[in-house]
Amino acid sequence: MPTYDFKCLECGKQFERSQKMSEEPLRVCIYCKGKVERLIGTGGGIIFKGSGFYATDYKKPDKTPKASEKKSEKKKE
Ligand SMILES: [Zn+2]
Structure with a gap:
């Protein structure tokens, strides 16, 4: 059974x-018998369809400058 929200005017x-x-939807307030809308x-059932992923396939720069390899030189004493 669906639940409806009403607001008394x-x-x-x-x-x-x-x-x-x-x-039939309720027309009068349950408190004061006034007019309701x-x-x-608001009663739930709102679905946020998240298209929340971005294209992350940007290319990383191929040119990774090779750091000049440090030769581990043996220190002469
Ligand atoms: Zn009312």
């Missing part, structure tokens, strides 16, 4: 009410 209270799909999209 009279008293400003928010409440949620689970209703059948076939059932249905809040859409």
Whole structure:
């Protein structure tokens, strides 16, 4: 059973009410019988499709300057 969020336009209270799909949405506040509006999209079910990967195939520079190899010279005493 889906849960709907309502906000009362009279008293400003928010409440949620689970209703059948076939059932008419609530129109009056459960507190003050005032007029309510249905809040859409706040009751969950929001899916963030994350396209969160970036192309990381940038080429590393091939020219890695070879550091002149240090010859381990034996020190003459
Ligand atoms: Zn109310």
